[in-house]
Amino acid sequence: MIRFEAVSRRFGQGRPAVDRVTLEVPAGQIGVLLGESGSGKSTLLRMANRLVEPDAGRVLVAGRDIAGQPVEELRRGIGYVIQSVGLFPHWTVARNIATVPRLLGWEASRIAARVDALLRLVNLPPEEFRDRLPAELSGGQAQRIGLARALAADPPLLLMDEPFSALDPGTRRDLQAELRRIHAETGKTILFVTHDVEEALVLADRLAVLDHGRLLAEGVPRDLLADGAGPEIRRLFGESGLALHRLATRAAAALATPGDAASLPALPEGATQKDALLLMLEQGARAVAVAPDALLRWDDLVRAR
Amino acid sequence: MRRGLAPLFFNLSAFVAALAVAPYTAPLWRWLFPDLQRPLWDSRSWFALLAEHLALALGAALLAGLIGIGAGVLATRGAGQRLRPLFDALFALAQAVPPIAVIALALPLLGFGAAPTLLALVLYAVLPVLRAAIAGLEAVPPAVLDAARGTGMGRLRILAEVELPLALPVIGAGLRVALVLAIATTAVGAVAGAQCLGTPIVTGLANGNAAWVLQGAIFTAWLALIADRGLRWALAG
Numbered sequence: 444m445i446r447f448e449a450v451s452r453r454f455g456q457g458r459p460a461v462d463r464v465t466l467e468v469p470a471g472q473i474g475v476l477l478g479e480s481g482s483g484k485s486t487l488l489r490m491a492n493r494l495v496e497p498d499a500g501r502v503l504v505a506g507r508d509i510a511g512q513p514v515e516e517l518r519r520g521i522g523y524v525i526q527s528v529g530l531f532p533h534w535t536v537a538r539n540i541a542t543v544p545r546l547l548g549w550e551a552s553r554i555a556a557r558v559d560a561l562l563r564l565v566n567l568p569p570e571e572f573r574d575r576l577p578a579e580l581s582g583g584q585a586q587r588i589g590l591a592r593a594l595a596a597d598p599p600l601l602l603m604d605e606p607f608s609a610l611d612p613g614t615r616r617d618l619q620a621e622l623r624r625i626h627a628e629t630g631k632t633i634l635f636v637t638h639d640v641e642e643a644l645v646l647a648d649r650l651a652v653l654d655h656g657r658l659l660a661e662g663v664p665r666d667l668l669a670d671g672a673g674p675e676i677r678r679l680f681g682e683s684g685l686a687l688h689r690l691a692t693r694a695a696a697a698l699a700t701p702g703d704a705a706s707l708p709a710l711p712e713g714a715t716q717k718d719a720l721l722l723m724l725e726q727g728a729r730a731v732a733v734a735p736d737a738l739l740r741w742d743d744l745v746r747a748r
Numbered sequence: 749m750r751r752g753l754a755p756l757f758f759n760l761s762a763f764v765a766a767l768a769v770a771p772y773t774a775p776l777w778r779w780l781f782p783d784l785q786r787p788l789w790d791s792r793s794w795f796a797l798l799a800e801h802l803a804l805a806l807g808a809a810l811l812a813g814l815i816g817i818g819a820g821v822l823a824t825r826g827a828g829q830r831l832r833p834l835f836d837a838l839f840a841l842a843q844a845v846p847p848i849a850v851i852a853l854a855l856p857l858l859g860f861g862a863a864p865t866l867l868a869l870v871l872y873a874v875l876p877v878l879r880a881a882i883a884g885l886e887a888v889p890p891a892v893l894d895a896a897r898g899t900g901m902g903r904l905r906i907l908a909e910v911e912l913p914l915a916l917p918v919i920g921a922g923l924r925v926a927l928v929l930a931i932a933t934t935a936v937g938a939v940a941g942a943q944c945l946g947t948p949i950v951t952g953l954a955n956g957n958a959a960w961v962l963q964g965a966i967f968t969a970w971l972a973l974i975a976d977r978g979l980r981w982a983l984a985g
């Protein structure tokens with residue numbers, strides 16, 4: 444769906460901000476760009492809607508080189524969400540969400556219906572929020588509106604640059620879960636930038652690690668964190684936390700064994716092995732229920748590495 | 749109502765009342781200037797002069813607004829940023845030249861009347877608008893501009909729908925300053941033959957009528973004083 448081919452970009456002198464990166468996010472997946480601050484994540488992401496032009500290489504969206512496409516048209520077809528949200532402070536929530544549909548010349552009634560549907564999608568009651576100004580929103584609510592604005596014209600591709608990084612941890616986890624749900628409902632392709640390892644593992648279908656502008660590793664999270672992970676990866680994820688992060692990349696169901704689990708603490712559907720471990724610690728249990736007739740034992744969990 | 753606005757309003761009311769009463773003060777001026785034949789200014793109604801005065805000032809403020817905002821927009825865009833020190837120096841110089849000197853220099857080119865007056869007033873009042881426009885446009889949060897570009901808004905649309913509306917409060921303060929500067933200075937236009945509150949002064953000087961000079965001076969100074977108070981109010985806002 445989106446593909447970077449050997450793209451580079453240098454600002455002024457010194458080392459390039461992005462250095463010969465080749466990367467693809469397949470249609471319908473969440474690709475997460477992970478890296479420390481200054482590693483070139485934003486620069487790479489902003490090449491996808493031509494807020495930054497590459498010095499070399501090319502970017503393909505839906506199979507077409509974007510370099511030749513009219514830039515405003517391109518951007519109207521790509522959702523863009525940023526850390527500081529950037530809602531237009533003088534417009535109501537509804538008008539903010541309607542930005543791209545208005546640019547596309549939709550009819551007023553269609554826009555109004557779309558605005559309400561999007562407010563419901565991001566879990567904000569339309570009657571209550573439609574006419575508010577951005578100053579009357581909490582940080583979490585503002586970013587929900589930012590997400591709704593990006594989704595307004597139903598673009599197949601979303602670019603998200605550390606959208607949850609400025610939020611407090613509880614709100615951040617809520618929004619991560621909601622993004623997963625919205626992704627499942629809408630099937631968008633998402634390129635998501637973060638410096639937060641846990642966030643990356645919660646969201647990523649595919650994970651790309653950037654370091655000083657270079658692509659360090661790319662693949663399914665489970666493979667990236669497998670035993671052979673190189674020293675840079677180990678450093679980024681933290682030597683001591685690596686084992687825990689690795690558990691976060693694996694499904695609890697993969698280690699389940701048949702048995703009567705009715706009396707055990709139960710894991711939610713789709714839980715990871717990290718969730719299972721935390722639940723055991725929390726409940727002081729040596730096994731947890733993955734399904735009514737399947738359980739995951741402590742011994743299996745620690746032996747599985 | 750903001751503080752300081754009430755005394756300003758009272759002062760303005762007294763000024764208007766004085767203009768209304770002026771035509772009935774002939775005995776006073778005859779007593780003060782017994783040697784003059786027509787000591788009371790009656791060639792033209794004071795309200796007409798005030799209206800012309802304000803129209804000139806308003807026109808000048810509007811022109812200064814257009815020029816100042818235009819230059820401010822240019823100076824905050826890409827390559828135009830290099831023009832900023834030039835604009836600032838140019839407009840500061842324009843303000844430093846006394847309006848009366850501008851009129852004297854412009855008379856041979858523009859002739860008598862409103863044109864040289866407007867030129868002098870615009871040059872005098874454009875600096876605060878430029879500075880306000882730059883300050884207002886610079887204060888637009890970068891994230892808002894990033895989002896505007898990212899949603900596919902064009903440059904003109906971003907300027908018209910995002911930047912200027914967000915900069916408006918600051919630009920508005922600059923425009924108010926320009927307006928009061930113009931009001932306080934318009935009287936010099938009488939030298940160029942423009943009708944305004946300065947007209948009785950110039951006419952009086954030409955005809956050796958000190959009473960007219962005094963009457964024109966009183967109202968000109970009074971209005972300038974009100975404008976000065978207004979300026980302080982505008983700056984405080």
Ligand SMILES: Nc1ncnc2c1ncn2[C@@H]1O[C@H](COP(=O)(O)OP(=O)(O)O)[C@@H](O)[C@H]1O
Nearest residue numbers: 454455460478479480481482483484485486487
């Ligand atoms: N517009 C720019 N002008 C100059 N340098 C920039 C610009 N954008 C990014 N950089 C530099 O490029 C490097 C990568 O920046 P960025 O892509 O923002 O990293 P990240 O998003 O991973 O924190 C940094 O060293 C940054 O200072």
Ligand SMILES: [Mg+2]
Nearest residue numbers: 484485486604
């Ligand atoms: Mg960044």
